Amino acid sequence: MELERYLGVCISSTCRLLYTGRLPPESYLFKAVIEHLLNIVIVNLSSGAETVIFDIIVSSANNTALCERFEKSLKRLEAGEYHLIINESPCLSPLRQLLDSLRAENASIYNSQKNLEEASANLDSFLEENPEESSGTFLFGIAALYAFVQENWTGPALPRHLYELAYLLKETVDSERSIQTVTSFSTSDSSSSKNEADVLKILEPMEDLPFGVGDGGRSTLWHKRILECLATDGEQMYSWVRAPLLLLLARVVLFSVPRRYPCIEFGEIYEIRCLRTHQEMMEQTCATLYDSIESLASNMEQCIEDCGKTEDKARLHLELAETFFLYRRISKAQEHLDHVQQILGISITLTGALGKRTKFQLNSVPQLLLSIVKTRDTTSSSQVISTPSTLLPNQVSLADDTLLEQTAFDEDVASAAAGLTALEQALILALCHNVANTNPRHGLTNEEMAAYLDAVLRAPRDWAVQATALLIQTRLEKIKVRRLQRSTEQLAHLTELFAYDQPLAQNRLNSIFGVTFPPYWKLQQELAQRYITIGLYRDALTLYERLELWDGVIAAHQMLGQDLTAEAIVRARLDVEPKNATLWCALGEITHNEEYFRKAWDISDARLTKAMRQLGLMLLHQAEHSHRNHDQHDAEKYKRAMNCFNKCLKLNPFQEDVWFSLGCAAMRINDHGTSIRAFRRKLEIDDTDFESWNNLANGYEATKRGFDNWKVWENFSAIAAQAGAYSDVVRSIQRIIELNKSYNDWQVFAELTRGLLDKECIVDDHEREQLHKRFCDVIQALHTSASVTDYRVWLAAGRFLTGVGQHDKAYEARRSAYQLVKKQPGWEKDFIMAERVMECLEDMVKGNEEANAVKIMSSCKLMVKGVLKSLEEQSQTTNSDDMIALRDRAQTLYDTVLAFIDIHKHN
Numbered sequence: 001m002e003l004e005r006y007l008g009v010c011i012s013s014t015c016r017l018l019y020t021g022r023l024p025p026e027s028y029l030f031k032a033v034i035e036h037l038l039n040i041v042i043v044n045l046s047s048g049a050e051t052v053i054f055d056i057i058v059s060s061a062n063n064t065a066l067c068e069r070f071e072k073s074l075k076r077l078e079a080g081e082y083h084l085i086i087n088e089s090p091c092l093s094p095l096r097q098l099l100d101s102l103r104a105e106n107a108s109i110y111n112s113q114k115n116l117e118e119a120s121a122n123l124d125s126f127l128e129e130n131p132e133e134s135s136g137t138f139l140f141g142i143a144a145l146y147a148f149v150q151e152n153w154t155g156p157a158l159p160r161h162l163y164e165l166a167y168l169l170k171e172t173v174d175s176e177r178s179i180q181t182v183t184s185f186s187t188s189d190s191s192s193s194k195n196e197a198d199v200l201k202i203l204e205p206m207e208d209l210p211f212g213v214g215d216g217g218r219s220t221l222w223h224k225r226i227l228e229c230l231a232t233d234g235e236q237m238y239s240w241v242r243a244p245l246l247l248l249l250a251r252v253v254l255f256s257v258p259r260r261y262p263c264i265e266f267g268e269i270y271e272i273r274c275l276r277t278h279q280e281m282m283e284q285t286c287a288t289l290y291d292s293i294e295s296l297a298s299n300m301e302q303c304i305e306d307c308g309k310t311e312d313k314a315r316l317h318l319e320l321a322e323t324f325f326l327y328r329r330i331s332k333a334q335e336h337l338d339h340v341q342q343i344l345g346i347s348i349t350l351t352g353a354l355g356k357r358t359k360f361q362l363n364s365v366p367q368l369l370l371s372i373v374k375t376r377d378t379t380s381s382s383q384v385i386s387t388p389s390t391l392l393p394n395q396v397s398l399a400d401d402t403l404l405e406q407t408a409f410d411e412d413v414a415s416a417a418a419g420l421t422a423l424e425q426a427l428i429l430a431l432c433h434n435v436a437n438t439n440p441r442h443g444l445t446n447e448e449m450a451a452y453l454d455a456v457l458r459a460p461r462d463w464a465v466q467a468t469a470l471l472i473q474t475r476l477e478k479i480k481v482r483r484l485q486r487s488t489e490q491l492a493h494l495t496e497l498f499a500y501d502q503p504l505a506q507n508r509l510n511s512i513f514g515v516t517f518p519p520y521w522k523l524q525q526e527l528a529q530r531y532i533t534i535g536l537y538r539d540a541l542t543l544y545e546r547l548e549l550w551d552g553v554i555a556a557h558q559m560l561g562q563d564l565t566a567e568a569i570v571r572a573r574l575d576v577e578p579k580n581a582t583l584w585c586a587l588g589e590i591t592h593n594e595e596y597f598r599k600a601w602d603i604s605d606a607r608l609t610k611a612m613r614q615l616g617l618m619l620l621h622q623a624e625h626s627h628r629n630h631d632q633h634d635a636e637k638y639k640r641a642m643n644c645f646n647k648c649l650k651l652n653p654f655q656e657d658v659w660f661s662l663g664c665a666a667m668r669i670n671d672h673g674t675s676i677r678a679f680r681r682k683l684e685i686d687d688t689d690f691e692s693w694n695n696l697a698n699g700y701e702a703t704k705r706g707f708d709n710w711k712v713w714e715n716f717s718a719i720a721a722q723a724g725a726y727s728d729v730v731r732s733i734q735r736i737i738e739l740n741k742s743y744n745d746w747q748v749f750a751e752l753t754r755g756l757l758d759k760e761c762i763v764d765d766h767e768r769e770q771l772h773k774r775f776c777d778v779i780q781a782l783h784t785s786a787s788v789t790d791y792r793v794w795l796a797a798g799r800f801l802t803g804v805g806q807h808d809k810a811y812e813a814r815r816s817a818y819q820l821v822k823k824q825p826g827w828e829k830d831f832i833m834a835e836r837v838m839e840c841l842e843d844m845v846k847g848n849e850e851a852n853a854v855k856i857m858s859s860c861k862l863m864v865k866g867v868l869k870s871l872e873e874q875s876q877t878t879n880s881d882d883m884i885a886l887r888d889r890a891q892t893l894y895d896t897v898l899a900f901i902d903i904h905k906h907n
């Protein structure tokens with residue numbers, strides 16, 4: 001078959017794909033060409049210019065029409081016209097059921113988890129039936145994600161009516177609620193594009209509200225349901241998040257990307273971006289989100305090296321580093337930063353140079369300077385959309401009569417800064433972030449970070465990079481008296497950037513995922529906290545109230561001596577929203593009333609971690625206050641606090657501060673096992689906390705002091721097993737047997753068995769061999785020196801001995817378990833005891849089958865036959881369904897034994 005095709009791919013900032021030609025859709029050759037060549041595009045929005053391979057196998061007759069639609073979507077994505085991609089995408093059809101359920105008046109119709117699962121299943125079915133729509137669907141997810149980031153991070157505000165639920169469902173939207181598209185104007189003076197000058201009125205009143213909020217109510221039913229869908233691990237999303245529907249759509253579409261879109265190269269990075277965006281809108285880090293990110297990142301790390309473009313490869317590593325910083329996985333982030341420097345051929349170190357800091361300084365003195373050595377030219381290959389310097393965030397003038405705006409070095413440092421690309425600047429900011437994470441809070445640390453910032457701020461290139469650098473600078477300067485005013489003004493200026501109409505969204509989104517820049521509400525929250533620091537309590541209160549950040553509202557009112565006013569505000573809001581669990585938590589914090597936290601917990605169906613977290617902290621603080629001021633040890637209150645923390649951690653085990661508080665409470669009541677477990681978990685999340693290291697050492701020291709207390713060793717063995725410290729587990733069991741002459745902790749025994757037989761848990765062969773020998777000695781000690789009353793200990797011992805090839809001893813252990821259970825009088829009349837007998841026999845037969853132990857199986861035959869006879873008699877006497885089922889199990893097991901013996905007789 002003659003192949004006629006004309007395929008052109010224009011890799012440029014316009015993301016243009018040109019396709020002409022007509023081929024039979026049934027042509028396998030055509031499909032192969034399409035698979036490898038058709039959809040090579042550059043998505044040039046949030047990361048500069050990264051190459052993503054979109055695979056479309058065209059199955060419709062009109063190939064040109066499909067390509068034209070795909071080309072149109074790419075152009076719209078590049079132009080920031082996300083609503084056109086979202087509203088015209090065929091994948092809205094399988095999501096229709098989810099969208100309808102969000103505003104269903106009948107509460108029984110709505111179930112967040114069920115609706116999300118159905119939406120995901122519907123989308124999978126849609127893609128299976130329409131494989132040619134896979135890339136278009138993927139673009140839909142990217143458009144929803146970028147629109148959400150624009151609306152909550154960078155601005156300018158989106159035309160609201162174009163992203164409302166009614167609009168997506170093709171329903172009529174009241175024109176009065178529509179917000180006119182922002183008109184463009186001259187870019188020569190960016191300050192003229194600001195909607196309001198007053199930082200407290202950055203956005204118009206209605207503009208502050210989330211989509212769907214208004215018309216007399218501050219929160220609609222469907223808005224609440226979207227937030228409920230996005231709740232994770234008992235953590236709630238910020239209630240005033242803007243356009244949460246966009247994030248929900250992105251999460252549904254960009255879910256399980258490697259499976260759903262297998263031909264999209266490095267598609268995992270978009271799912272990671274989506275998960276990271278979700279995380280940054282939560283109050284606490286979430287274990288579920290992190291586990292997903294870690295799994296995706298692990299898959300990506302194995303294939304990043306195959307990425308063709310050097311800049312794209314470096315950008316992927318940089319984004320992963322910033323994501324791991326979010327979860328305080330410092331060592332993993334550092335590994336990715338090392339990769340970025342190696343890929344870009346850049347060496348960044350701190351050095352010194354002579355310079356002056358003040359206007360009247362006569363002699364130059366040594367100053368910290370960032371040394372940047374590049375082995376390759378990257379300026380010509382940079383693909384990031386350039387932004388005019390007049391539209392980049394401005395650095396507020398210092399206006400000090402003594403200090404210079406920047407350190408004046410004797411040597412030329414401007415040329416080195418000017419030669420940096422936006423990607424290299426983002427790398428420098430990430431390294432600056434790493435300095436803060438790996439060093440104590442100290443003046444020297446701040447000086448080192450300032451050297452990194454100076455290299456970036458001398459030559460602004462990118463909107464997101466410049467804004468992030470200025471934000472870090474405001475945080476460093478707030479502790480310096482002469483720079484505090486500039487720091488506060490700069491922070492206020494950064495909060496105003498959202499209201500500027502220029503630069504365009506695509507310029508702001510260039511590097512947003514390569515830096516750590518907070519969403520608009522966190523930025524305003526930081527400004528409110530700064531106002532409190534400098535005594536502007538009323539200004540801070542205004543911001544907190546408008547953002548409905550109740551912790552801040554309470555703090556500001558307390559500063560003003562208005563506790564009753566704060567309570568009145570919260571109670572007034574509860575009159576409007578009586579089922580708002582967060583408000584009940586706020587009321588509990590104001591009144592210090594445990595009842596309100598309990599009510600919040602009940603309203604949330606025991607799912608709101610904040611309720612138990614705050615209640616636990618309140619109880620802990622009350623117990624500590626009594627301990628310090630009245631010399632009273634309220635052990636009961638410490639235990640109640642620990643109970644609250646455990647409930648909280650059961651939902652979300654990634655809360656490092658809660659682990660720390662749990663450890664402190666446990667230390668007060670000498671529960672050293674729990675304190676060790678808590679501080680170990682805290683350090684697994686953040687291994688830079690010296691106080692946790694100190695407390696962990698104290699816990700181990702307390703364990704040593706209890707050397708002759710077998711209960712201490714029992715607690716220690718449980719903690720060691722959970723932590724994978726198998727050598728300590730063996731040592732603890734040996735000590736328990738010595739002190740107590742008995743052992744019955746089958747759970748620790750089973751976990752130890754699992755760990756010792758898993759080669760991934762203990763990589764070193766010599767260490768594994770030594771532990772196997774020590775554990776065999778422990779099992780022998782159980783036979784000779786200790787009493788065992790729990791049959792499951794012997795079952796675990798049998799499984800271990802089978803795993804190491806000691807089949808005779810394994811049979812002895814399993815027979816001990818069988819005899820321990822069967823010696824109970826009347827076991828055949830008690831269903832639970834009879835079932836335990838069957839469990840022992842089934843484990844024994846299975847172990848013998850694995851070992852091909854014919855002689856031992858013959859002994860098993862007699863045991864099984866005896867049990868079968870007893871169960872047959874009992875089932876005839878009682879005619880119980882349970883006993884009949886056990887009799888049948890015994891008969892099946894007996895048949896298995898006979899078949900095994902028969903086979904091996906012939907062999």
